[in-house]
Amino acid sequence: MKTGATTGAEALIRCLLAAGIDQAFGIPGGAALTLYDALYAHRDRMRFVLARHEQGATHMADGYARATGRPAAVFVTSGPGATNTVTGIMAAYMDSIPLLVVTGQATRAMLGKDAFQETDVFNLTMPIVKHSYLVKSADDVPRAVREAVYIATSGRPGPVLIDVPQDVAQEPCRAPLDAPVELPGYRPAVRAYPPEAVETVAGWLAEARRPVILAGHGAVLSGASAELRRLAEAARAPVAVTLLAKGVFPDSHPLCLGMPGMHGTAWANLALPECDLLLSLGARFDDRILGERGGFCTGARIVHVDVDPAEFGKMAAPHLRCAGDVRAFLSDLLPRLRGPCDDAEWLAEIDRNRRKHAPKTPIHGGIRPALVFGALNRLLAGRDATLATDVGQHQMWAAQTYRCERPDRFLTSGGGGAMGYGLPAAIGAQIARPGDTVVAAVGDGGFQMTQCELATVVNQRLPIKIVVFDNRELGMVRQWQDLLCGGRHSAVALDGSPDFAKLAAAYGIPAWRLKRPADVEKILRRALDTPGPALVDVETVRGETVYPMVPPGHPLADMQLRDPARRPPGRPRKARQEAKP
């Protein structure tokens, strides 16, 4: 490769392009001036989207990566530019999303001198990145970028930060742009499980009478959707799907249990404590799924397949650990399957529970969020649709009610639970998939954390459909305050929020305010049929609660099917659940 008179900034962008990264998001600033000058020079190859806030830019790159499987770059300046990315980096780290975050930095001589906008972002972000670099010489840029891309995208993916002092960006880079990667400590495990482990799993599956497959985000990230379906159908094993994996196994499939855990489906939460084999494929036994640590699937053999061996034994003690890529594991397992499980009674029991606990959405007394997702299911059927959610009650209703049939088409901040994620993630996804119908389902709380990105929607001419679940409160917090704080509502009313339809109109985005249940489908259809962006402000019932609910720290068996405060009149109220330490 050429080694001509290239600056550090030039080298950085050329190395990103050479690694296939051609989409960037960000906001410029003083210490990023040279980086942005190089972005300008390469503007025909490195597509750039100007965000309105760095948190938004980072979530956009996250949404882009989830939709494409490829990372995007985020370019921000030092100091506040860098610190504003922290929430986005954290959200990506918690959900194993590859990102390249490039931060401008004060000049080398000014490091540690409290210079203007000088912040030690390298140390600040250390616990929330997969790896990071503070590049001290332009000659180190090619190696750092190549390593960063490799680390971000291989094994268990994650965000990598590259901090570039302004004078490093300016000085000539004499190193070859294909400088070798030197990572003696980094060996991602694709097939680190012994071959006998696959045989053991096949044997255990054949013996199981009450099997459950738990499909996690690792199944999505490894592209194992087809293999997973073959496994479930061949073994006749029901599949519980974690929030992040939604769509990796079709929600409409008769073997799909939906999401387990705190706000999981009743039939998934009733099945898990009873299962005799739990085959976890790329799930990390999050506390929201376990309920009680140590009380999870106590009667089952637990097989844990994960590309990250540090997950083994972290939250649950598996009987068999298989360190490797889910897709690789399944392609090894499928030829060794010994036919369907003898589990007819088990599947019948699950179906009985499914029928018994099918959610019923009242259509009187205002709009309930499940009604909106039901309408979206009908309206989006047959379309290539991507749903991005924000965080809170609407996110759980989406997980319970929205039907997703394909992986990578339900984008949500799971582990991080970063409010403000929905709209910018939808922007990233729409840029990645211009032909998709991209819907951002957001609560009125989360929406206001990144609503400034409406300008980015307009600026980029993105046909995103925004549905605001507007109950004028931080509903999930209010629900917890009802459950755990004796109904004392502390700082949850969102009085003072604007009329979101008028707000959208100020950006030139067509918008509707939806007030009556009877109009839900009509107005959503109108919004979906509108070319370009549209916003529907849905006046949803205030005080609505998400159920089923497993109180935090309790075993799944303690699931409450409905809000104890909403029992039919005349029946005694159950005592409120006490918070456990």
Add this chain to the structure above:
Amino acid sequence: MIPETAPAASVRTHNLSIYVANRPGALARIAQTFSRRGFNIESLVVSPGKTAELSRMTITVKGEEAGLEQVIQQCSKLVDVVACREHDDAEVVSRELALVKIRVEAPRRAEVLQIAEYFRAKTVDMAEQAMVLEITGMPDKIDAMIGMLRKFDIEELIRTGKVIVARGDRET
């Protein structure tokens, strides 16, 4: 509910040897990995490894037995870490060096020198009112000598922290 913190009885000191790429931030990442999970670093020795690209860290940490495997896994997962292993005292040779400055004048000097001789410590500095002893050995032996020296006025005590190497042909 299982208590998040197990009884203190399961807390003990562990020897860890970490082979790590000599890159900026490696030490900070490792220290964060331990502190986040409730492990308190008691001693830490960092020095160049076989080549300049790799460093050897010997860390003794105090923490719950139950969390040790997890913290080793998390440490091994760090991009810069080539290997992180725990070693029982029985399977390693361990050494530590200490420099002890004692405020002592002529009348009691002989008594100090007698203790030093017993523990095979060296006298590396001697002045009218103070002397410095250098001792190398297992940390227990150093503890024992310091115990004997307590009756004198120990002015300063500097210990390097423990280094270990696996016995036989095992890897450290």
